[in-house]
Amino acid sequence: MNSPAAPAQRLYPWQDRKGIFSPLKAIVFAGVFLPGLWLIARAAMGTLGPRQMIEINHQAGLWAIRFLLLTLAVTPLRHVWRWPELVFVRRTLGNAAFAYVLIHLVAYAGDLGWDIPKVISELFARVYLTIGLMVLILLVPLAATSTNGMMKRLGGINWRRLHRLVYPIIGLAALHFFLQSKLGVTEPIVVAAVAVWLLSWRLLAAWLGEARIATLPATLGLGIAITIATAFGEALYYYSKIGVAFGRVLPTNFNPAAGIRPAWIIGGIVVAVVAVAVLRRLLAERAPKRTARQRRAVAAGADGQTKPQETTA
Known part of the structure; x- marks a missing residue:
């Protein structure tokens, strides 16, 4: 007579698949709560301004798109940085993005005095709000299927x-963020540029292979291309939006007195990504070499849990 199977071990968000404490997962898990906790602290101190709900709405939306970008960045970074364990934090980042999108919507309803008919009317009357609602709707099935159990039920394909x-x-999400921005457009342009960068990386990886596109020259080349495209994109935006001559905006990228430009921020991100990649390669050369069996175990652990996952998983 066969003995009953032992129940599966319950794992917490700060543990790896073996139930061992993971500093990386713990830091990311704690980190996704910090923006929300800061909003709660500001509400307690009364520093959210006269329209508290709209400030919560803006901040939650901002962090939602940041976490979405970080979720999509996991796969490129794990290859460029040669850090396969990064895949284990993708689920946390994706679920955080979904949670902040929900807070974003709830706070908007609160700003309208919880007048649900008016909220619904506004959502369908304004294009950028309709786009935001589409983001939430599309995220629901991803969040609902983010567990290992749902992955098995659906099947890998x-x-x-x-x-x-x-x-x-x-x-x-990038379009919604861009359209709803009424004052500065620096961050919306940066968000759009990062989104284009990550999607371009995926397309090139599918065409050339992840190993070839994750090399330092390829990473630097793509980053430089996106940085230049960002500068031209900003100039094109101001030309089409308010008629500022293309030739007046583009040179501001070479004038420090004009302030920090979106292209500078993208360039800084490129430098940071490449610097971390170089540092990790140098450290890997000095570290004791893993055996082939250990390398296969790490790769199998990462790919076996979340290789198919791209968002909330």
Whole structure:
């Protein structure tokens, strides 16, 4: 007579698959709560301003798109940085993005005095709000299927197909963020540039292979191309929006007195990504070499848990 199977060990968000404490997972898990906790602290101190709900709405939306970008960045970074364990934090980042999108919507309803008919009317009357609602709707099935159990029920192929929704989601989220920005457009342009960068990396990886596109020259080349495109994109925006001559905006990228330009921020991100990649390669050369068996175990652990996952998984 066969003995009953032992129940599966319950794992917490700060543990790896073996139930061992993971500093990386713990830091990311704690980190996704910090923006929300800071909003709560500001509310307690009365520093959210006269329209508290709209400030919560703006901050939650800002962090939602940041976490979406970080979620999509996991795969490129794990290859460029040669850090396969990064895949274990993708689920936390994706679920955080979904949670902050929900807070974003709830706070908007609160700013309208919880007048649900008016909220619904506004959501469909304004294009940028409709786009934001589409982002939330598309995120729901990804969040609902983010568990290992749902992955098994759907099967790997169907699960991967469903989670490819992350690509239109990030595009719609960047468009929503851009359209709703009424004052400065620096951050919306940066968000759009990062989204284009990450989606371009995925397209090139599918065409050339992840190993070839994750090399330092390829990473630097793509980053420089996106930085230049960002400068031209900013100039094109001001020309089309308020008629500022293209030739007046573009040179500001070479004038420190004009302030920090979006292209500078993208360039800084490129430098940071390449610097971390170089540092990790140098440290790897000095570290004791792993045996082939250890390398296979790490790769199998990362790919076996979340290789198909692209968003909330």
